[in-house]
Every structure is written in structure tokens, then in C-alpha cells.
Amino acid sequence: MSSHRHDIDDLVRRARQGQARAVARLISLVEDGAPDLRALAAALARYTGRAQVVGITGAPGVGKSSTVSVLITALRAAGKKIGVLAVDPSSPFSGGALLGDRVRMQDHATDSGVFIRSMATRGHLGGTAWATPQAVRVLDAAGCDVVVVETVGVGQSEVEVLALADTVVVLLAPGMGDGIQAVKAGILEVADVFVVNKADREGSDQTVRDLKYMISLGRRGTAGPSWRPPIVRTVATRSEGIEDLLTAIEEHQRWALRHGELDARRQRRAEAEVEAIALAQLRAKLGDLRRGSALSGLAKRVVVGELDVYRAADELIAELGA
Amino acid sequence: MSSHRHDIDDLVRRARQGQARAVARLISLVEDGAPDLRALAAALARYTGRAQVVGITGAPGVGKSSTVSVLITALRAAGKKIGVLAVDPSSPFSGGALLGDRVRMQDHATDSGVFIRSMATRGHLGGTAWATPQAVRVLDAAGCDVVVVETVGVGQSEVEVLALADTVVVLLAPGMGDGIQAVKAGILEVADVFVVNKADREGSDQTVRDLKYMISLGRRGTAGPSWRPPIVRTVATRSEGIEDLLTAIEEHQRWALRHGELDARRQRRAEAEVEAIALAQLRAKLGDLRRGSALSGLAKRVVVGELDVYRAADELIAELGA
Numbered sequence: 001m002s003s004h005r006h007d008i009d010d011l012v013r014r015a016r017q018g019q020a021r022a023v024a025r026l027i028s029l030v031e032d033g034a035p036d037l038r039a040l041a042a043a044l045a046r047y048t049g050r051a052q053v054v055g056i057t058g059a060p061g062v063g064k065s066s067t068v069s070v071l072i073t074a075l076r077a078a079g080k081k082i083g084v085l086a087v088d089p090s091s092p093f094s095g096g097a098l099l100g101d102r103v104r105m106q107d108h109a110t111d112s113g114v115f116i117r118s119m120a121t122r123g124h125l126g127g128t129a130w131a132t133p134q135a136v137r138v139l140d141a142a143g144c145d146v147v148v149v150e151t152v153g154v155g156q157s158e159v160e161v162l163a164l165a166d167t168v169v170v171l172l173a174p175g176m177g178d179g180i181q182a183v184k185a186g187i188l189e190v191a192d193v194f195v196v197n198k199a200d201r202e203g204s205d206q207t208v209r210d211l212k213y214m215i216s217l218g219r220r221g222t223a224g225p226s227w228r229p230p231i232v233r234t235v236a237t238r239s240e241g242i243e244d245l246l247t248a249i250e251e252h253q254r255w256a257l258r259h260g261e262l263d264a265r266r267q268r269r270a271e272a273e274v275e276a277i278a279l280a281q282l283r284a285k286l287g288d289l290r291r292g293s294a295l296s297g298l299a300k301r302v303v304v305g306e307l308d309v310y311r312a313a314d315e316l317i318a319e320l321g322a
Numbered sequence: 323m324s325s326h327r328h329d330i331d332d333l334v335r336r337a338r339q340g341q342a343r344a345v346a347r348l349i350s351l352v353e354d355g356a357p358d359l360r361a362l363a364a365a366l367a368r369y370t371g372r373a374q375v376v377g378i379t380g381a382p383g384v385g386k387s388s389t390v391s392v393l394i395t396a397l398r399a400a401g402k403k404i405g406v407l408a409v410d411p412s413s414p415f416s417g418g419a420l421l422g423d424r425v426r427m428q429d430h431a432t433d434s435g436v437f438i439r440s441m442a443t444r445g446h447l448g449g450t451a452w453a454t455p456q457a458v459r460v461l462d463a464a465g466c467d468v469v470v471v472e473t474v475g476v477g478q479s480e481v482e483v484l485a486l487a488d489t490v491v492v493l494l495a496p497g498m499g500d501g502i503q504a505v506k507a508g509i510l511e512v513a514d515v516f517v518v519n520k521a522d523r524e525g526s527d528q529t530v531r532d533l534k535y536m537i538s539l540g541r542r543g544t545a546g547p548s549w550r551p552p553i554v555r556t557v558a559t560r561s562e563g564i565e566d567l568l569t570a571i572e573e574h575q576r577w578a579l580r581h582g583e584l585d586a587r588r589q590r591r592a593e594a595e596v597e598a599i600a601l602a603q604l605r606a607k608l609g610d611l612r613r614g615s616a617l618s619g620l621a622k623r624v625v626v627g628e629l630d631v632y633r634a635a636d637e638l639i640a641e642l643g644a
Binding site: 296309 | 643
């Protein structure tokens with residue numbers, strides 16, 4: 001264990017010096033759910049909390065990856081160090097997309113100010129919702145000013161991943177089936193900034209109108225300081241509207257900082273993460289008891305009517321403390 | 323609490339005397355996830371383990387409820403006391419079916435040797451998968467010789483409910499879309515007895531052939547004493563084939579008893595139930611900590627980098643023991 005601890009400290013030191021291979025190795029440890037995660041979390045703690053986390057989501061085909069790519073270019077031009085986590089199997093970062101996209105991504109591959117990483121869910125407990133917060137922490141500690149988390153906007157675990165972000169950007173494009181209906185409702189509700197990409201296409205005015213109507217409904221009667229999500233039109237493949245998107249993200253960040261929303265989100269995020277880890281630890285301990293004889297012995301006594309299920313559960317929980 | 327305990331003991335006493343209202347009241351407590359469940363489990367423990375639990379499943383329209391109804395008639399003729407739990411919102415027991423079915427069920431409604439109850443999932447932790455084992459325990463303690471659990475064969479929680487049963491009966495009917503493909507694969511695998519209902523209809527020979535082929539594939543290479551699920555043809559609306567079904571169920575019971583499979587299933591069932599209750603208790607304790615200040619205080623320290631998430635989780639778990 002102490003040698004592990006030493007390795008981890010060394011990796012964290014090299015990651016903080018900007019060595020891409022050390023960053024990649026640390027994120028792999030996170031993805032693998034390595035036993036070292038505990039030491040890693042301890043080594044990272046004091047270096048985290050600086051990065052601005054931007055979540056970008058949208059259905060396949062709306063142009064998420066193109067948007068992320070031009071966003072990286074714009075942020076690099078502003079001198080920022082960027083991390084990208086693509087929690088999306090169809091992302092070009094995961095090697096699953098069109099050649100054109102992949103070539104575009106390679107512009108950044110040789111830039112030492114950009115870490116790009118696709119997050120695979122290797123089936124361990126909690127999947128991406130579990131691993132992504134810790135991967136964000138790695139990029140944060142490695143000195144990234146902005147960490148972009150790209151997800152495909154479907155499924156509950158996606159919403160959980162988005163809950164990570166300081167600012168959530170939801171992308172839509174005209175002519176995608178039912179328009180805004182195509183996006184999972186829970187995701188529209190967490191949007192801080194809307195992007196209508198492919199804004200040169202027919203139907204984009206309608207998509208903007210639909211969004212405006214939806215936003216007007218959603219905000220009615222909300223108490224307290226309220227953020228009204230702006231709608232930005234972009235044509236990511238031609239880099240159009242990207243400055244507007246950056247401005248919208250920055251304005252949201254300033255608003256969130258001023259109104260305590262940034263602190264509130266980071267607090268909720270830490271609470272959720274601590275609770276999830278505690279529950280996973282308890283579940284793992286119960287699993288150890290299942291492999292041992294404790295549970296089996298208790299269940300035998302339940303079967304013969306000697307013990308009821310609740311008292312058996314109490315005894316099982318008591319075993320955890322031992 | 324002690325007066326609750328007294329009420330529970332009194333209800334259990336009356337349920338054991340065969341009072342239907344006491345049985346119904348106890349099952350309602352189970353469905354509501356009442357705090358009394360702990361006392362109830364304690365009061366029931368010594369009276370349970372006698373009933374034979376038969377799970378019956380199949381897609382909507384295959385004739386599950388008609389089959390259950392004629393099965394009840396046959397078991398009553400054999401002098402058995404019967405409990406039925408319909409974990410199926412479309413069941414006539416739940417009031418959601420055709421008038422003809424409902425009338426047929428009323429034959430049993432006035433029979434004091436039959437308890438019929440639909441299980442609603444009222445949204446509490448674990449839903450039917452959580453409540454059904456305890457409702458089975460109530461019917462078992464009330465002296466039922468056979469408890470039939472009827473489920474609509476879709477979804478993971480259905481498979482969990484079926485894992486309760488000593489014998490699993492899977493119903494199919496000819497001409498139901500893709501035949502045996504229409505049934506969730508996991509359910510075909512847990513079948514102990516297959517029923518092809520509506521066997522007078524065109525296509526029933528094909529359904530039986532498909533099943534035989536599937537069974538021959540599934541059993542190839544299985545080590546140890548192996549049960550080959552029989553296929554029974556029925557026309558439940560005319561009570562045809564019901565004696566064959568009863569015989570198949572009894573043969574499976576005898577086989578399971580002789581080969582230790584019955585004990586093994588009851589052991590696995592008790593293990594799963596105890597583990598689920600223990601995890602729910604731990605989750606509830608974590609929830610209490612969330613409402614209190616413990617989690618919030620730990621998360622604050624995580625946000626400022628004073629504590630890492632794993633050590634925070636450790637401290638949270640330590641709070642559980644306090």
C-alpha cells in the first residue's frame with residue numbers, strides 16, 4: 001500500500017507539471033475503479049476546486065463534437081488550459097465518429113494545453129456517474145482552467161453526470177425529429193445555456209421560438225434570483241457564433257458566482273459524491289459478508305423460522321462494524 | 323411502540339384463525355412499508371416456511387388470470403387453502419380487466435379458503451420486489467398451503483419477484499406476436515413448467531415445437547441433477563389441461579425437494595431478502611444523515627479541499643455507527 005501511495009503521489013506531481021501521460025494514467029485508474037482511488041482522492045484534494053466545469057449535451061447528430069472542438073480553439077486563443085471528458089460512445093474522442101470529425105479533433109491532439117479523454121464505462125459500480133467526478137478532479141488538479149464534459153443527452157446517468165457541471169450547455173439542431181421534444185425533459189430543465197446549432201438550416205427559427213416558449217413557461221412563478229437561459233445560434237462547422245457561446249457561458253458563471261449558485265452546486269455535488277461513495281462502500285462490505293459465511297448463516301436461521309428478516313438484517317449490519 | 327406490537331400480535335393471531343380482514347390488513351401494512359413491518363416480521367417468523375409458492379407469469383393476453391382461476395378451483399377441490407398475490411396492474415384481481423374475468427374471480431371471492439390480493443407498488447423502496455416476499459410470508463403464516471404469485475412477465479423486478487417461487491410457471495399462447503420471442507429471455511430461463519394456453523388455437527403446435535427446441539438448447543451440457551421443464555397444453559377458459567398442470571407442478575415440487583433444490587432456493591431467497599433489507603436500512607440511515615448536518619458539513623470540507631471524498635465517506639459511515 002505505501003508503495004502504491006508513493007506511485008500515486010508521483011503521478012499527481014507529474015500530472016501537475018502538465019505531463020499528459022501522467023494525467024492519462026490517473027484517469028485510467030479512475031475508470032478501472034482501482035483500489036488506489038482512495039490514495040488518489042487524498043493526493044488530489046488540496047489541488048482541486050479551481051476548474052470551471054462546463055457540461056455539454058445534446059442528441060446524436062446535433063453537432064456536439066464540432067462545437068466542443070471550436071470551443072477548445074476559442075478558449076486556447078484566450079490562453080486557457082482545457083480538459084475534455086467525452087462521456088459518449090459516439091464521440092469522435094472515443095473513435096466512434098466520422099473521419100472528418102476525427103481529423104478536426106487531431107488539431108488539438110498535439111496541443112499540450114489540451115487534455116482530451118473519452119470515458120468508458122467499464123461496468124463497475126455506478127458507471128460514468130461514479131467515475132466522471134473523479135476524472136474531473138484529476139483534470140482540475142492538473143491545472144485545467146476549464147473542464148468540458150461532453151455527454152449524449154439520454155438516460156438518467158447522463159443527467160447525473162450533468163449535475164457535475166457549473167454551467168450546463170444543451171445543444172439542439174433544427175429538423176431533429178420533434179425538435180425540442182427529442183431532448184429528454186430532465187435535461188432541458190437543467191440547461192443554463194441553449195445552443196441552436198446548424199442555425200443556417202431551415203427550421204432553426206422555429207426551434208428558437210419553441211425554446212423561448214418553453215423557457216417562458218418554466219420560469220413563471222420562480223422565486224428568488226433566477227437565471228433565464230440565453231439561446232445562442234451557432235454553425236459550429238464554420239465557427240460561427242462561438243464567441244457568443246463563450247460570452248453566454250461566462251455570463252452564467254458570473255451570475256452563478258454572484259448569487260451563490262456556484263457554491264450551492266459544488267456543495268450539492270460534493271454531498272452526492274460522498275453519499276454515493278459511502279453507499280458503495282457499504283454495499284461492498286455487504287458483498288464481502290455474502291462471500292463469507294455471515295449472510296448464509298443468518299439466512300439459514302430465517303428459513304427455519306428462528307430469526308426474522310429484520311433482525312437478520314440488523315445482525316448483518318452489526319457485522320459490518322466488526 | 324409496545325401498543326403497535328400488541329396490535330400486530332393480535333392481527334397475526336386473527337390472520338392465523340383465517341380472518342380475511344386481518345390478512346388484508348397485514349398485507350396493507352406490508353404495501354405501505356409501515357414502521358410496524360419490523361414487529362410484523364418478528365411475529366410471523368415462526369409460522370412461516372410451510373406454504374408452497376408458485377409463480378405464474380406470461381405476457382398480457384396469454385390467459386394468466388383464467389389459468390389462475392381454474393387452478394384455484396382445482397386446488398380447492400383437493401382441499402388446499404390458497405393465497406393469490408397478483409403483482410400485475412392488468413390483472414382482474416386489480417380491477418383492471420374484462421368483466422368476464424372479474425365475474426369468474428368472484429366465484430372465489432366468497433370462498434373463505436382463498437385469499438386474493440393485488441399488490442400495488444406504492445413507490446416505496448424496492449417496490450413489489452421488496453413487498454412481495456413479506457406478503458407471501460403473511461399468507462404463509464395465515465395457513466395457506468399454496469401461494470400463487472401472478473406477475474406480468476416483463477421487466478427486471480418481475481424476474482426478482484419470480485425468484486421468490488418454489489416453482490415458476492411460464493404461460494405462452496399461440497399467435498402472440500413472435501411466439502416465445504415475446505417473452506423476456508430471463509423469464510424463459512427461470513421456467514420450471516411451461517404452459518401453452520389457448521392450445522385449441524392455430525399455431526399451438528408450432529409454439530410447443532419452438533419451446534422444445536429452446537429447452538433442448540438450454541439443457542445441453544448442464545452438470546448435476548437437472549430438471550427438464552415439461553410443456554403442458556391448456557385451454558383455461560374450458561378448464562382443459564388443468565389437471566396436467568397441477569401434476570407438472572407437483573412433480574417439480576417433488577423433484578426440487580428430493581434434489582435439495584427447494585432448500586437451495588429458499589436459502590437464496592432469504593439471503594437476497596436479508597441483504598436487501600440491510601441495504602435499505604443503511605440507505606435510510608444515510609438519508610437521515612443527509613437531513614441532518616453531518617453530510618453537509620463533510621461536503622463543505624470536501625469543497626474547500628480540506629477532506630477528500632473517500633475520507634468524507636468513511637466519516638459518514640462512522641456516523642452511522644453512532
